[in-house]
Amino acid sequence: LEPDQLVQQVAAMDDQPLKGIRLVLTAGPTRESLDPVRYITNHSSGRMGFAIAESAARQGADVTLVAGPVSLPTPNGVQRVDVETAEDMQKAVDEALTNGTDWFVATAAVADYRPVTRSESKIKKNKDSAPVIELQQNPDILASVAARKQNRPFTVGFAAETNNVSDYAKDKLKRKNLDMIVANDVSAPDIGFNSDRNAVEVFWEGGSQKYDARSKTELATDLLTLIHKRSRA
Amino acid sequence: LEPDQLVQQVAAMDDQPLKGIRLVLTAGPTRESLDPVRYITNHSSGRMGFAIAESAARQGADVTLVAGPVSLPTPNGVQRVDVETAEDMQKAVDEALTNGTDWFVATAAVADYRPVTRSESKIKKNKDSAPVIELQQNPDILASVAARKQNRPFTVGFAAETNNVSDYAKDKLKRKNLDMIVANDVSAPDIGFNSDRNAVEVFWEGGSQKYDARSKTELATDLLTLIHKRSRA
Numbered sequence A, B: 001l002e003p004d005q006l007v008q009q010v011a012a013m014d015d016q017p018l019k020g021i022r023l024v025l026t027a028g029p030t031r032e033s034l035d036p037v038r039y040i041t042n043h044s045s046g047r048m049g050f051a052i053a054e055s056a057a058r059q060g061a062d063v064t065l066v067a068g069p070v071s072l073p074t075p076n077g078v079q080r081v082d083v084e085t086a087e088d089m090q091k092a093v094d095e096a097l098t099n100g101t102d103w104f105v106a107t108a109a110v111a112d113y114r115p116v117t118r119s120e121s122k123i124k125k126n127k128d129s130a131p132v133i134e135l136q137q138n139p140d141i142l143a144s145v146a147a148r149k150q151n152r153p154f155t156v157g158f159a160a161e162t163n164n165v166s167d168y169a170k171d172k173l174k175r176k177n178l179d180m181i182v183a184n185d186v187s188a189p190d191i192g193f194n195s196d197r198n199a200v201e202v203f204w205e206g207g208s209q210k211y212d213a214r215s216k217t218e219l220a221t222d223l224l225t226l227i228h229k230r231s232r233a
Helices: A003-014 A047-058 A086-096 A141-146 A165-175 A216-231 B003-014 B047-058 B086-096 B141-146 B165-175 B216-231
Strands: A022-027 A038-042 A062-067 A079-082 A103-106 A113-115 A132-137 A154-161 A180-185 A197-204 A207-215 B022-027 B038-042 B062-067 B079-082 B103-106 B113-115 B132-137 B154-161 B180-185 B197-204 B207-215
Touching: A022 A047, A022 A086, A038 A113, A047 A062, A047 A216, A062 A086, A079 A086, A086 A141, A103 A141, A103 A216, A141 A154, A154 A165, A154 A216, A165 A180, A165 A197, A180 A216, A197 A216, A207 A216, B022 B047, B022 B086, B038 B113, B047 B062, B047 B216, B062 B086, B079 B086, B086 B141, B103 B141, B103 B216, B141 B154, B154 B165, B154 B216, B165 B180, B165 B197, B180 B216, B197 B216, B207 B216
Parallel strands: A022 A062, A022 A103, A062 A079, A103 A154, A154 A180, B022 B062, B022 B103, B062 B079, B103 B154, B154 B180
Antiparallel strands: A038 B038, A113 A132, A132 B132, A180 A197, A197 A207, B113 B132, B180 B197, B197 B207
16 A cells, blocks of 8 residues: 555545444424315424435435425435325334434424314315314324334434523423433524524533534534534443 | 518517516415414415416516515516515505506415414423414405405416315305406326426306416416406407
């Protein structure tokens, strides 16, 4: 080996710090249909999750991305599974989480509730009375993964909140038995859901780390470095 | 004038058959918020309305496009007003409909209902009871324009239905006092909401016309030709 070849090989190795890691992640909103035309959803753009998927694949991880309805291209080298509802997402996550999955990162904004009934045909407007939408709870995908007794991956949640952001996040970390939670104040107009930038604070048992506003691409790589470190702690 | 100049000028005139026409149209879905994160919406992509706006502007019309949240570029020469809710759309339409407006074409899928209350902060999940969404009627923009006593434009509605499509459309034509209605079967997977193609049947008092599946661009021009003809009938 010539010295410059050696340098190149070492550089290539260094570019793949996540080689051997199997990552399953969720991204985007879910859609809960009222009828064939109308649905309940949320403002999640999927960008943060797609940025993490892209960065992880570039760093050599084996990535499965379970995505709700978003208009984003599939990152290079990422295996993508498209879903619509929270129930679809749970099924897809259960299938993706094989024995060898190292990390589960749940960035998706999964609907907490879905309508009790879904009409097969478009609901007609009723002149006399406004309808009421009765809701029922959706499965809690993140909590169910974190509650696994066997084959439990290192489990990271996201908390998108508009107020008392870090309190809610720390409560969710404990309540759902997560290894780490990324808290995201979506009330700030310049960061969060539909922005290219994001600022977060990450919590784990006995520690936290703040990341000031930066591009979602940059933040994705920072978060993966932190997950890598904490998952071996 | 040289003969080839004359030919060019005539060709240019012929390309502008809608010169002098002032058109206001609506497109896309509306969003009705439950809280800062969640909302009710529908599958309208806005493509049919944007195609009509583009074709009309190309043909020389003065076009104002009131658009719900869609991810489509503004067509050349079109004045665009972005709105989110049905109430926003009504205000924007009322402002756009000046005395000189010739045609009002309502392609938007306006939410019939909105939640009675809109929470200023994200509604928290409640372990014990699932919430109920109480709804109230939104303004009927199309019917209110068609009911004008003065400065009433030639008013065209769209009916996106999943069953008994032409019956519902003909009923809506009469009930809302429209000049024309375009009926659209959105249950067919290859046409309608998220497709580039569409097939419709158009009804007016005493007549109808069927358009088999074709590109939305082509259909837009066909519909404008029909509107032009019927508005002078």
